[in-house]
Amino acid sequence: MGSAPPVFIGAEEVEKHLHRASLLLPALEAALGNFSSGAAGGVAQPVRTVVPVHRHGGFLGVMPAYSAADDALTTKLVTFYEHKKDSSVPSHQATVLLFDPRNGSLKAVLDGSVITAKRTAAVSAIATKLLMPPFAEVLCILGAGVQAYSHYDIFTELFTFKEVRIWNRTKEKAVKFANSVNGPVQVCSSAQEAVTGADVVVTVTMATTPILFGDWIKPGAHINAVGASRPDWRELDDELMKNSVLFVDSRDAALTESGDVILSGAEIFAELGEVVKGTKPALPEKTTVFKSLGMAVEDTVAAKFVYDSWSAGN
Numbered sequence: 001m002g003s004a005p006p007v008f009i010g011a012e013e014v015e016k017h018l019h020r021a022s023l024l025l026p027a028l029e030a031a032l033g034n035f036s037s038g039a040a041g042g043v044a045q046p047v048r049t050v051v052p053v054h055r056h057g058g059f060l061g062v063m064p065a066y067s068a069a070d071d072a073l074t075t076k077l078v079t080f081y082e083h084k085k086d087s088s089v090p091s092h093q094a095t096v097l098l099f100d101p102r103n104g105s106l107k108a109v110l111d112g113s114v115i116t117a118k119r120t121a122a123v124s125a126i127a128t129k130l131l132m133p134p135f136a137e138v139l140c141i142l143g144a145g146v147q148a149y150s151h152y153d154i155f156t157e158l159f160t161f162k163e164v165r166i167w168n169r170t171k172e173k174a175v176k177f178a179n180s181v182n183g184p185v186q187v188c189s190s191a192q193e194a195v196t197g198a199d200v201v202v203t204v205t206m207a208t209t210p211i212l213f214g215d216w217i218k219p220g221a222h223i224n225a226v227g228a229s230r231p232d233w234r235e236l237d238d239e240l241m242k243n244s245v246l247f248v249d250s251r252d253a254a255l256t257e258s259g260d261v262i263l264s265g266a267e268i269f270a271e272l273g274e275v276v277k278g279t280k281p282a283l284p285e286k287t288t289v290f291k292s293l294g295m296a297v298e299d300t301v302a303a304k305f306v307y308d309s310w311s312a313g314n
């Protein structure tokens with residue numbers, strides 16, 4: 001007899017099983033530590049393959065990973081489009097395939113967009129917990145798309161900021177954001193206004209040239225740099241990259257994919273997983289940048305979490 005056909009777990013179901021991104025924190029912390037432990041950590045994850053769709057200004061990313069600690073095998077397929085022709089279609093769309101690692105059978109096809117939004121924000125929250133200055137009061141979000149919402153949700157759940165500010169290239173989206181979320185948000189007219197005096201900054205834009213500059217940044221602030229995932233794209237300027245202590249999710253990925261890292265020539269201090277494990281210090285008293293590119297193993301543990309919850313009938 002062949003294996004059972006794969007199940008499909010759509011966006012609504014994924015959202016139901018992953019209603020709070022913080023549910024992923026223990027699994028993601030373990031995955032980051034395992035990834036940064038080399039062969040001993042049991043994570044097999046190549047740098048993602050990205051196929052440009054030149055004619056349409058898009059990209060297809062293929063992101064496979066196996067985690068021995070979780071005995072979970074997945075690949076995510078993610079498309080992201082720089083110039084959206086149809087604004088009713090999200091700029092990023094994703095699907096995660098979950099395999100039975102014992103025999104390679106496909107067990108489930110999961111919507112990957114909710115997973116991508118939540119696991120990315122949860123990883124930024126892990127970085128922030130470790131790297132932000134003590135008594136951080138002001139959170140600033142640059143960008144008002146999908147990732148802005150997921151970052152807002154987990155950051156306001158985990159931390160107690162006195163003020164949250166948002167800036168977006170088109171102000172209407174920032175206003176819509178402020179009117180949609182559960183809590184007060186200050187809409188700023190310029191990125192500089194939003195960033196000035198902020199203790200924690202999140203950049204979640206589709207910018208390809210810098211939108212955040214070192215001379216705006218409060219000394220000791222922590223920045224989660226989440227956008228600019230192509231080797232010729234930037235969100236942060238050279239000054240900020242070079243005068244901060246730089247943390248990345250994956251050294252190999254940062255040196256292959258991150259324009260902010262490659263073009264600034266900034267030195268990587270540590271992988272986030274090394275800080276989680278305690279083999280590298282966090283240095284929260286310094287100005288810190290966490291350059292996030294997104295790792296396949298984050299999708300692996302998130303998909304397993306959703307599948308296990310779905311299978312248990314939760």
Ligand SMILES: NC(=O)C1=CN([C@@H]2O[C@H](COP(=O)(O)OP(=O)(O)OC[C@H]3O[C@@H](n4cnc5c(N)ncnc54)[C@H](O)[C@@H]3O)[C@@H](O)[C@H]2O)C=CC1
Pocket residue numbers: 080090091092116120143144145146147148168169170173204205206207208211226227228229292293294295
């Ligand atoms: N590091 C990671 O793990 C992941 C990173 N990302 C990246 O995070 C960023 C945000 O993703 P989403 O929120 O899903 O995208 P989105 O399309 O929902 O939102 C993007 C926001 O950027 C703004 N924007 C577009 N072009 C801009 C420009 N040239 N300058 C300034 N702002 C601009 C838009 O107005 C919008 O508010 C993207 O760069 C994306 O590739 C996305 C998923 C995972």
Ligand SMILES: O=C(O)C1=NCCCC1
Pocket residue numbers: 061078080092116229293294295
């Ligand atoms: O990790 C991901 O998923 C992505 N990272 C960079 C942009 C595309 C999606």
